[in-house]
Amino acid sequence: MAALKRTAFAMALAATALTGLPGCRPASTARATTPSTGDALADASELPGRRALAREIYVAGVPLLARYAVVHARNIDRASAEYQGPLNVLHWVMVSAESSRAEPGATVSASLDLRAEPMVLRVPALPAARTYVMQLTDLLASVPAQISSRSSGNQAGDYLVVGPGWQGTVPVGITDVIHADTSLVSVSGWIQQLATDSVHSRQQLQRGFRVQPLSRYLGVAPPPMPTATEWPQPLPADLARQSALFFGQLDALLSFAPMQPGDRDLRQRLQQLEITPSQRNLAHAATRALRDGMADGQREIDQRRVAVEDCQSDSLQGRDGDYSDAVSRACAAQRSLKEG
Template sequence: MVETPEELVELAADAYVYGYPLVFDLSMVDAFLRKGFGALPPAPFNRFAHSGELAEPDAHFVSVNNDTVYSIAQLDLSGGPLTLHVPETGGAYYVLQFVDVWSNNFAYLGRRATGTGEGDWLIAPPGWSGTVPDGLSGVIDAPTSIVTVVGRNACDGPDDLPRVQALQRQFALSHLDSAPHRTGLPAPDGGVPEALGFFERLRVWMADFPPSAEDQAYQDRFQPLGLLEEGPSPYLPAGPDLVQALTQGMKRGKARVEAATRPAPEADRAAPGAWDANPHLFDYNLDHLSVGTIDSPEWKIPDREASYLVRAVAARTGLWGNHGYEAVYAQTFQDSAGRQLNGAHSYVLRFDERPPVTSFWSVTMYDVPDYYLVENPAGRYSIGDRTPGLVYAADGSLTLHLSKDRPADPDAAANWLPAPDGDFRPMLRLYTPEQAVLDGSYVIPVIERVETDGG
């Protein structure tokens, strides 16, 4: 029982951490329905929007990748199931990732999960018990009535776009029946002050999109905050004590999430500048795993309450990212001496051995603190094993050059990843990683600063 103002603040901080993924996810769903993302045009529910190009800085989406061409559909299953057609890709890498509104990855279709053959799938809403039509490849059970499908088709550059675009045109969604579907998200009360807007959205969306029974038991703790009240918003007449608790709790919760996104203290890392490669960042889905997922203990966080902070960090730094067995994302903020990476300096990243992956790998440049792609005159936002013209050394090693300015040496320029003026964070993506990545025996080399006469 909450008895003191400090306990109420702490409860609000817990609610922020718990609810941030839901609020952020549905805010992105709403933005997509209305505005799209960068090269992805807006699309209504139950229709794919396809990008005609690789992502660029105007995408303004946290840690967006520049390796694949995106196709995104926001599904509304309130009127019943949908059917999804996927084409034959001829062995080429693709993945369709299914994410519920709590940011849980609950199903995958694609080369790793189900192969690259043509097929038709039923996507069923929570609690559906209808008849499955004959001839389907399988059924994907959704835990929430709104679902985001994130499609990624590997693209080897502009010359490969026609092949990818031909595949995109074959991904198709259709209604199993003619029941009505919603046209937008449940609307929070617009009269609530912006300072309490987060909690109002959380209140409304928690009620419309209930989590698993186990999570429901945890969120019942938030009753003193008004988050379980239905009908008119409790935040219109909120008293000063509740307003203070909510605003201070949100500030504390935000700080908790931001602190958890930063690298571990130097003493806790294997070496200065070590990459944070966590194959288990997206293991917070503990309750509802469908087609293409691995439902086993090593891919589930054992402590449910601890999983809420992990989930918030994953949403903050890489919303709609994949489980580690589909792709591993490694990031670093520092060089080999533990100094913050910054465009005022030049750096090298040397791979003595190529990263162990089944599909492909890349390094993408992001700014800090937004984690957006970095505008640069070369129009290069990532570099990897599919980048044309890379120069390897005679011993097979590969040295990448990270700097604001293009290197003067032609070989270095071929291996150049442009950096911004200020602080930056590169991300190494490993698609369908091998076991050495997953068990940590593969160590990503640290980034070295190139010293000059000017320091």
């Protein structure tokens, strides 16, 4: 089987420029936005450009904040009502025939932390009559892979899930490599329940699906763990849509979405847009332009929600499971945050 294709999220602007952008610092040292020239903010005439860039970055960044909020609630914050269990573990929930699905089965979810090393997702061999799907989604709402009975058949497979920049050797026995653009990746799946299933057989089936670090898969010593993470507390929904704190949290979360090769020129241009002390009289207006840009972006998302079946993912995604544009991604991400 050819290597599973990575579906990178086209957010080069947000993924490269957020360090030091407005909202990541006090308003007095916030940055203006006129990326076409790279000149420092000189007067109020440049505020419309700042507002336009804020809109673009807001729409691009919504998925990252929204998806992180779900990961945080399910697998990081033990006090959360939605907490399912720790990172890098599959968590199962039975789905009855009375649920929204046409067929009973079991749902499974996990959040993979790929900072220290890749993870291996094992899918067992299944009877031809049983259907399943396992979808991986990164923090940018890209879908690096969808493994299912339809696309991959019902044979067993070991799938190596690697984070950005991984340069290791793919070991023998790996069915395919899944490249993710962020070092936190969500797994969600569904496995069909058959009429002949017993409680024991369902438990056996679930034990066949497994997530483990690459080092354990190889039987070698694990690499050093990353420095202890102070997981950012997700912003409340209202602040995430209205406050310049959005950009500060996005800046923090971009540590999970490293800069892609070739983006350095854009970062350097944006770093030239610092508001100097002599321009502090514009800082309040610049921050207002930032919030106005967020409002512009949210209006686009809301319009998409009305136009496309309340942002049902099936209506927004293409055949490969990815989204066609940033507004669709943001729309679906806000829906996923609402659903939990």
